[in-house]
Amino acid sequence: MSVVKAVEPPQPHPLDMNMDDMFEMMKTQLHQSGVPEILHAAIFRKVNQEIFDAGDFFEVTMMVDDNEEPIKKQTFATKDIGCNDTESVWLIDHAWTFLPNTAIESLKKIPQLLGRLMTMFLLHSQDKENGTERLVKTVYKELFKYAQTYSITDPSKPMGDNTINYWYVVDEFGVSIGHSDMPNCRMVPFFVPTKGYTLSILFLTEDIKKGQELTRDFVDVGLAKKHPKWRDILLTVWDEDRHIDEKLFEKNEITDEYFTLGRIPDHIPSDEVQAKCKPFIYNKDKPIRLYDNDQQLFSNLKDIKVEFVDNIYEADVIWLRHHFSEFKDLAEKNSTALVNQFPYESSLTVKDLFAANVELVFNDTEFDSVKMVKPPLWLPITYNLNTELPQFYKYFKEREKKNLNNTFIIKPWNMARTLNMTISDDMSFIIRQVETGPKIACKYIEDPVLFTRPDTKKNVKFDLRFIVYVTSLSPVTCYMYNKFWPRFAVNEYSLDNLEDSLAHFTVHNYTDKSLILNMFSDDFIQEFEKTYPNQQWKNVEKQIYEVVKQVITTSSILPSPRGVSPNAQSRGMYGIDVMLGWKDSSHKEIQVYFLECNFIPDCKRACDFYPDFADTTFRTLFLNEIDSEKVTKI
Incomplete structure (x- = not known):
């Protein structure tokens, strides 16, 4: 061989x-x-x-x-x-x-x-x-x-x-x-x-x-068997001039089934039952009963006394990494407990479901046929390739005719950490990637704000991880942890090397940790304002907070199963990733872009950097103790 x-x-x-x-x-x-x-x-x-x-x-x-x-x-x-x-x-x-x-x-x-x-x-x-x-x-x-x-x-x-x-x-x-x-x-x-x-x-x-x-x-692949009418599009990889039936490009209707197919349904208590749910009363002299099947975060508590219990019906606070669906049962059997999930929050944390929510909520906004963009500008144009491949194909070809940048990032629906993500401006490559499982295609932010790494002096991409605490969705009430985590690419940014993951991806702590540049948020702000003296961080931060609030609000406008549902016993902590890009080639104005929202983000680095993080999280979410020096209401 x-x-x-x-x-x-x-x-x-x-x-x-x-x-x-x-x-x-x-x-x-x-x-x-x-x-x-x-x-x-x-x-x-x-x-x-x-x-x-x-x-x-x-x-x-x-x-x-x-x-x-x-x-x-x-x-x-x-x-x-x-x-x-x-x-x-x-x-x-x-x-x-x-x-x-x-x-x-x-x-x-x-x-x-x-x-x-x-x-x-x-x-x-x-x-x-x-x-x-x-x-x-x-x-x-x-x-x-x-x-x-x-x-x-x-x-x-x-x-x-x-x-x-x-x-x-x-x-x-x-x-x-x-x-x-x-x-x-x-x-x-x-x-x-x-x-x-x-x-x-x-x-x-x-x-x-x-x-x-x-x-x-x-094209002897599952996608062709599921969508036999797509064969001609799939075969354009080998025959670019293949005729495509125009009917394929018609817009798909997004139904309730889109949000429930293959998912465990969440059982929500009635409004009457929720009205009877009152949070436990905190007594500093008694430990809080905590059900925590992870303990990565709350094993770092310093000032709050907790007692770990093995039964959610005996707990004051329930902290789960896996999906929880029995909200109705919890309300009936343990009405004073608080749990770290909202019903149907996958509509916020799963990429294709969130994009579908945005499409429905902003359905009546006008499409800019010149720039080929549509509000909200904070979310790059996104297509679900497993349901909207023909529509994406048409959009890609129209951008091609207008000689617009046609670079897209291809992401699995439910994976973070850049696993199985690819970047390409080649339609054939993108079509083939759909064979590897459910994917979305997002317009790549081709003109990002760059940062000069102090260790290598290279101008690199970066994104920012923020923590948002959601204490209510009716009305929407959320707080931002005042510190954030900048994450940097390794190699010089360029559109000439789309296959270079070290130039285009910023998360490397799951691959080669020696590539990571750790930086406190205060140090980042100082360096950012030195590099861009015309950009005050307080203005950038204000826009970031506005975008995060819009993200949370948008995900919860529609009734379940489409939107995230309010629930009296629910609280949520999410890792929100954003990127800064330039609005146009003049590089005078910054546009904040929402990348994704992560359920139960990895908090090890947060606890290492900021010893107060675990206590601040617990107080904000479960005790309603808001410290304005640690968190900001948005």
Whole structure:
């Protein structure tokens, strides 16, 4: 086997499992991938003996133009082959496994890989004469016409942050198999636990004759099966001029089901029951009974006495990391308790649901067809690619016609920490990313306010993490913790290197902590005003607070399940991430952009930086003790 792997996906070591478990894992994979059971025995044998015998059944031919330049590869059967033959299955090697954000770096570092892909992708001789830098870009642009994907989930990590999507390119034989809307084969990835690597399985879906071309469906993916009318859009990756039915671009109606599908419903007490719920009375001489299944934050309490209890119905304060839905039950059985969640708060904390809320609330605002933007300006234009891909495609193409910047950041619905996020101005790349799970596309803030890192003197991107405490949604009552956390990128900011995660992402404490620049908020403000003497921080902060208030308010205007619901016993602490950008090229006015709202943000750094943080949080949320030196009402 000839394998080049710049990224080695973490997999269980073969010895970590017994043989029965290994074969059960393989059978499960094959069933999930739709591989006929009659082929399983041949697959196990060929995998065990590493038999790559496709060359005994097929041949690859090359079509060339008048200048003898290769233009197309095709694969043909060299004999009649029946799809029900128990031996009609073949192993295909993977030439390269990679992550989108590190692919270009790998191509630069591994010349033999770059050369191999140039040949596989049929780049012409004039392309090969370009410099390495340009050639790498050319190969990368072609890459997602050939690459396929699989995901690896680590069950030991928290849900939502435990899946990584890997991309791979199959070998020269595999990439020579062409597309057809009426294919005669399928090719699926297959992890081999006995060997510790991934390869692909090729099998027929119908009988083929000698001399017949072998073809597969390039969009044999879940999204195409869920939305069959989207096939033409998905196939534009390989055929940019493909005709798209204009009816696809019609706006989708956002229904209640959009907010409830696949989610556990929250049970809300009636207004009459809520009226009887009165918070516990705080007695400084007695410990507060606290149910806390996390204790990351409140183990840092200094002045407040608490007693940890194991039953929520005996607690004064309930602090949960997992989703809580039984608000009605709590009101009936423990009416004096306070809990750290609001019903349906996923409409604030889940990216696609919040964007849908904004769309509904601001539905009547006018769209600026020149700048291609729509109020509220604090939220970059956002599309749910799993429900609005046609509408996004149209928007992208219209921006393209107007020669507007077309850079977007592609985010999973429910992951923070930049996991599986990518940035691109290539429609084909964006379309392919939807195969890796639910995604939204947000207009990238291409002209951010930059900060000069004192350690490297590089002008880098930054964002700001604020903590907001919500004590009521009827009326909306919230407080900002007066300190905040600036987070910095590592490399110089540039739109010429969209694949450089160190230039475009600011959160690195889950990857390489040595890259983190820690800075107190007061020091940041001082440096900010030195760099931008025409920008007073108090004015920027005022705009930030206004945006945060609008975010909380917008998420709670509509009745549940669309909006976050008021509840007498509910309180909420959220991590709000914002970024500063320039309103226009004059760089005179700053626009605050809302990035996302995080439920139960990581508070370790908050407690390390500011020893009062845990006590301030507890007093503000649960004791109604507001210290204006620590928090600001907005």
